Amino acid sequence: MLALAQQLAHPHSLILALYCGGRVHQFRREGQAALERAQALFAVAREQALPHWVASGTILRGWALAEQVQVTEGVAQMREGLAARQATGAELGRPYYLAQLAEAYGKGGRAEEGLDVVAEVLTVVNQQGERWGEAELYRLKGELLLTRAIGGGGSPTVPATLSLPAGAEPLALAEADSCFQQALALARRQEAKSSELRAATSLSRLWQSQGRRAEARHLLAAIYGWFSEGFNTADLQAAKALLEQWT
Secondary structure (H helix, E strand, O other): OHHHHHHHOOHHHHHHHHHHHHHHHHHOOOHHHHHHHHHHHHHHHHHOOOHHHHHHHHHHHHHHHHHOOOHHHHHHHHHHHHHHHHHOOOOOOHHHHHHHHHHHHHHOOOHHHHHHHHHHHHHHHHHHOOOOOHHHHHHHHHHHHHHHHHOOOOOOOOOOOOOOOOOOOHHHHHHHHHHHHHHHHHHHHHOOHHHHHHHHHHHHHHHHHOOOHHHHHHHHHHHHOOOOOOOOOHHHHHHHHHHHOOO
């Protein structure tokens, strides 16, 4: 798609190709590649004076920076892009973009701000009925609750181990468990396998920290075994690392 758009030298087609390519890299958790697409998208959109795409490029660039641990700058750019996009009147896709902002807050250890954004997103989802990323929202909420309970930074790819302090609030852990369970149920209902994998990894990681290793392995092995490709992606590597601890 990108090669054809470049060959045709058609700006709008090029913008769309760059945006879609950036989204693919984002789903694969490839921050640097997403950043390169976002920078190119932003440049073409600004040259063509297309405010919607300038805003979308700014948000994608902010996410890519946060993914590479430049969280403060990333959050600032995402908020700038979100405001600019809303000024154009665009509503479709807003839950998706807000979820990225919540994720970035989590990476910076700013759990309360992230949870506020998740609450806003869920309100928008219920108002607009845009539910394709709903499972990830509940998984993010669970991760942010854990970040707050631990008192540390978040993780973009769900690390293979989770160390909970002895004084971690049981209620917070139970709420995080509930969020992961809801994310898992939604992903299964929508047959969204990548979302199911991410939710299962988060829940298994929590269960492992609570000594529920057999349950955790059974849950994660079932969904991991479904995949036949993509084993170089961050999500599958995180799941594999967790499973290997129990081999």
